[in-house]
Amino acid sequence: MNDYQELERQPPEITAQFQLKKVMETLATVQRASPFYQRLFLAHSLNIHDIKTWREFQLIPPTTKDDIQEFNWDFLCVDRSAVTEYTSTSGTLGKPVTIALTASDVKRLAYNEYRSFECAGGGSSDLYQLMLTMDRQFMAGLAYYEGIRRLGAGVVRAGPGFPSMQFEIMQRLRPTIIVVIPSFLLKLIDYAQANAIELNKLSVKNAICIGESIRLEDLRLNAIGRRIADSWNIGLLGTYAATEMQTAFTECSHGKGGHLLSELIHVEILDSGNQPVPPGQPGEIVITTLGVEGMPLVRYKTGDIASMFEEPCACGRTTPRIGPIVGRLQNMIKLKGTTVYPPAVVETIHEQPGINDYVIEIYADEFKTDRIKVWLAVDDSMQPTIQEKLIERFQSTIKVTPDMVFVPQREIEIMQGAGGANRKIKKIVDRRGQFAH
Numbered sequence: 190m191n192d193y194q195e196l197e198r199q200p201p202e203i204t205a206q207f208q209l210k211k212v213m214e215t216l217a218t219v220q221r222a223s224p225f226y227q228r229l230f231l232a233h234s235l236n237i238h239d240i241k242t243w244r245e246f247q248l249i250p251p252t253t254k255d256d257i258q259e260f261n262w263d264f265l266c267v268d269r270s271a272v273t274e275y276t277s278t279s280g281t282l283g284k285p286v287t288i289a290l291t292a293s294d295v296k297r298l299a300y301n302e303y304r305s306f307e308c309a310g311g312g313s314s315d316l317y318q319l320m321l322t323m324d325r326q327f328m329a330g331l332a333y334y335e336g337i338r339r340l341g342a343g344v345v346r347a348g349p350g351f352p353s354m355q356f357e358i359m360q361r362l363r364p365t366i367i368v369v370i371p372s373f374l375l376k377l378i379d380y381a382q383a384n385a386i387e388l389n390k391l392s393v394k395n396a397i398c399i400g401e402s403i404r405l406e407d408l409r410l411n412a413i414g415r416r417i418a419d420s421w422n423i424g425l426l427g428t429y430a431a432t433e434m435q436t437a438f439t440e441c442s443h444g445k446g447g448h449l450l451s452e453l454i455h456v457e458i459l460d461s462g463n464q465p466v467p468p469g470q471p472g473e474i475v476i477t478t479l480g481v482e483g484m485p486l487v488r489y490k491t492g493d494i495a496s497m498f499e500e501p502c503a504c505g506r507t508t509p510r511i512g513p514i515v516g517r518l519q520n521m522i523k524l525k526g527t528t529v530y531p532p533a534v535v536e537t538i539h540e541q542p543g544i545n546d547y548v549i550e551i552y553a554d555e556f557k558t559d560r561i562k563v564w565l566a567v568d569d570s571m572q573p574t575i576q577e578k579l580i581e582r583f584q585s586t587i588k589v590t591p592d593m594v595f596v597p598q599r600e601i602e603i604m605q606g607a608g609g610a611n612r613k614i615k616k617i618v619d620r621r622g623q624f625a626h
C-alpha cells in the first residue's frame with residue numbers, strides 16, 4: 190500500500206487535515222500565477238495567507254464555468270511553452286472550455302486513473318477494452334489509457350460504436366474489463382441477443398460505466414443498470430468525472446458511489462446559496478483541484494447535482510463517496526413547488542415497458558412557469574394502459590403528472606433531430622432559453 194492507500198482508510202479528521210494543507214498549496218499557486226484568481230482575491234480583499242481553517246476557505250467565492258469560458262487563459266499558471274496537452278470540454282453546454290495540462294498534470298491524470306481502476310478492482314493481469322474516443326481533445330480517453338499503463342495492465346483501444354467489431358475483439362483478445370457508456374452496453378446486449386452471442390461465456394468480468402448514471406439516488410441500479418444486469422452477469426461500476434476536475438470518482442465493488450481520491454481533489458456539496466448541504470442530500474458538486482500545475486481550480490462549481498455519502502464503505506475506505514448525478518443545474522425544472530431534473534423523468538419512462546421512443550420537452554408557459562410535455566411513441570393498442578401506468582408512476586416519482594402526447598414514431602424522430610446535422614439525437618428538448626428561470 191502507498192501512503193494514500195493508507196490515508197483513505199484513516200479517520201475522516203486526518204484526511205481533512207491533510208486536504209487543508211494541500212488546498213493551501215493550490216491557493217498559493219493560483220495567487221502566484223493565475224491572473225483570474227489574483228483579481229478575484231483582490232476584489233474580495235482576501236489574503237490567502239490568512240486562510241487557516243475550512244471556514245475561512247469557504248469565504249472564497251466559487252468559480253463558475255462562465256468564468257472559465259470568459260477568462261480561459263487567465264486560469265493558466267504556467268508559461269504556454271510548459272503545456273504538453275490541450276484538452277477540452279464537449280461544448281454541449283455552450284462554448285467549449287480548454288484545459289491545458291503540463292507534463293506533470295498528465296502524470297497526475299495517469300495516477301488518478303490508476304487509483305480509480307484499482308478502486309474498481311483492476312490489476313496488472315487485467316486486459317481493458319476501451320469503447321470510447323481516444324482523440325478529439327477528450328481528456329478521459331487519455332486518462333484511461335495512461336492509467337491502465339500505470340496499472341501495468343493491457344489495453345485494447347477499440348473506439349466507440351460498432352457492436353460487431355467490439356464482439357470480434359472480445360472473442361479474439363479476451364478482455365476482462367470493458368470501459369463503456371451504459372446506453373451503448375444496452376446496444377451490445379441487443380446485438381448479442383440478435384446474433385446468438387452468449388454474453389456470460391465471454392471473458393468480461395467488469396464494466397466501468399462512463400458518462401451516464403447506472404444508479405438511482407438511493408444507489409440501487411436504475412432502469413438501464415437493471416436491464417444490463419438482467420442480461421449480462423458482470424460487475425457494473427460507475428465513474429464520474431468532468432474535464433475541469435482532472436480527477437475521477439470511481440466506485441469500488443460495493444457500488445455505493447464514487448470514492449474521493451483525497452490526495453487529488455477536495456469536494457463540497459453546496460446549495461444554491463453556496464452553503465454546504467448535509468450528507469445524503471443533493472446539491473451542486475464544487476471542487477478544488479490538488480496538485481494541478483497548469484490550470485488549478487478553487488471552489489469550482491461543476492453544475493452537476495449529486496449527494497455525498499460519508500459513512501465508511503464496506504471496502505474499508507473512509508473517504509466520502511459521490512452518488513449518481515441526478516441532473517445538471519441548468520436543466521433544473523420547478524414544478525408546483527418541487528424541483529425535478531430530466532433524468533428522473535427519463536428513469537420513469539425507462540421503467541415502463543412498451544414505450545418505443547420518446548422526447549421530453551421542457552418549456553415555460555405564458556406565466557413563465559416551467560412545464561414538461563412528454564411525447565411518446567407506443568403501439569396503439571397499448572396507449573390507454575401505458576398512459577394510466579405513467580400517470581400513476583409520475584405521481585410517485587416526481588410528484589406531478591407531465592402533459593403526455595402520443596404521436597407516431599416518425600414525429601418523435603423529427604423532434605430528436607435524427608438524420609440532421611447533429612450526430613447526437615436529443616431526447617430532452619429544453620426550450621426555456623437563458624431567462625426561463
Ligand SMILES: [Zn+2]
Nearest residue numbers: 441443502504
Ligand atoms: Zn468502497
